[in-house]
Amino acid sequence: MLRTLFTPRWLTLLGVVVAVCVAFAWLGLWQLSVAQDDAFETLQAERDALVEKPLDEVITPHAAFPADGAGHPVVVEGVYDGSRQFLVPDRVLEEQVGYWVVTPLQVTSSEGADAAAIIPVLRGFVADPADADVPPADPVTVHGELAPGESPSLAEEPLPQGQRGTIDLSTLANEWPEALYNGFVFSTQEQPPVTDEALAHVPPPVLQAGDVDWRNLGYALQWWVFAAFAIFMFVKLLHDAARTPPDDRPTVSTAAPTDERIEPHHV
Structure with a gap:
């Protein structure tokens, strides 16, 4: 397989596959960040809507x-x-x-x-x-x-x-x-304030999203599946090409046959 891989044709195809996989991986990470941001914004909106209660x-x-x-x-x-x-x-x-x-x-x-x-x-x-x-x-x-x-x-x-x-x-x-x-x-x-000023204020825990937007998460997984499929197809095609033997059949002449006759020899 390595001999087949290190040929201009397959090295070019490898570069294309790498570029495609990088793009798909980036798109998946972008969709994942969108999923997390949407969930965070939803949770933040719910938190902001809360009013102080007894x-x-x-x-x-x-x-x-x-x-x-x-x-x-x-x-x-x-x-x-x-x-x-x-x-x-x-x-x-x-x-x-x-x-x-x-x-x-x-x-x-x-x-x-x-x-x-x-x-x-x-x-x-x-x-x-x-x-x-x-x-x-x-x-x-x-x-x-x-x-x-x-x-x-x-x-x-x-x-x-x-x-x-x-x-x-x-x-x-x-x-x-x-x-x-x-x-x-x-x-x-x-x-009234009864706590001594020597005590530093402890802020409440930072808001964290405990869930994600499942639709965008599905899109992220979809891009990563595409990247994995591109790698699979490249490896499969390379393996098949490496196993295919070269065409070593003899070359058939395409010249037109001559119409020569052997005349009998008369003594």
């Missing part, structure tokens, strides 16, 4: 986390319980490793809520645990975005007292006697 209109104590609850703006009134505040280590903010400061909020004034309901609130970030303030037990209104609980920590080493590997709501539900909301709040604003 916490209990989005989620209630003990209820499952709503499918559209992540990132939903909420407002909740209550009192911080600083005695059960904890830090979550190994978190990163602006390339600095530090701790999340999480304080349970006893919900006391949300309409229809259990008077003893409680929800963890991520109040901020510190690089040094000593900088984590304990908020006063005064009424406060917290504005923020709702987030689901995190998976249990897999750390093998025990953490110091007052620290937890993650915001694991299943563990908190077993330790805290109050009715627990199945989520926590990224605090964006407090009224």
Whole structure:
């Protein structure tokens, strides 16, 4: 096959196939980016359409986390319980490793809520645990975005007292006697502000598209299939050409036959 390949005809055809495959691959990647962008824009539009609601209109104590609850703006009134505040280590903010400061909020004034309901609130970030303030037990209104609980920590080493590997709501539900909301709040604003300025604000998670536009994804796969088919056909034709033996049949003369007669010899 290599002898056949390294001929002007097949090298030219190889160049054409490579150019076609590169073009098809680029078209597939373009369609994939369009599929992702369309899904992101749809999700962003849905997020922008959300309006801030009281916490209990989005989620209630003990209820499952709503499918559209992540990132939903909420407002909740209550009192911080600083005695059960904890830090979550190994978190990163602006390339600095530090701790999340999480304080349970006893919900006391949300309409229809259990008077003893409680929800963890991520109040901020510190690089040094000593900088984590304990908020006063005064009424406060917290504005923020709702987030689901995190998976249990897999750390093998025990953490110091007052620290937890993650915001694991299943563990908190077993330790805290109050009715627990199945989520926590990224605090964006407090009224009145009770959190010390030493705590850096932790922005809510960046919006990510969890799905794609299936039509454009199909177009992307179609272009890649075309590229694969072009490669297959080139290899097949090259293989067939390499196996075909050269035409070694003898050459047949095309000259007109002469009309000569052999006259008998008379003695």
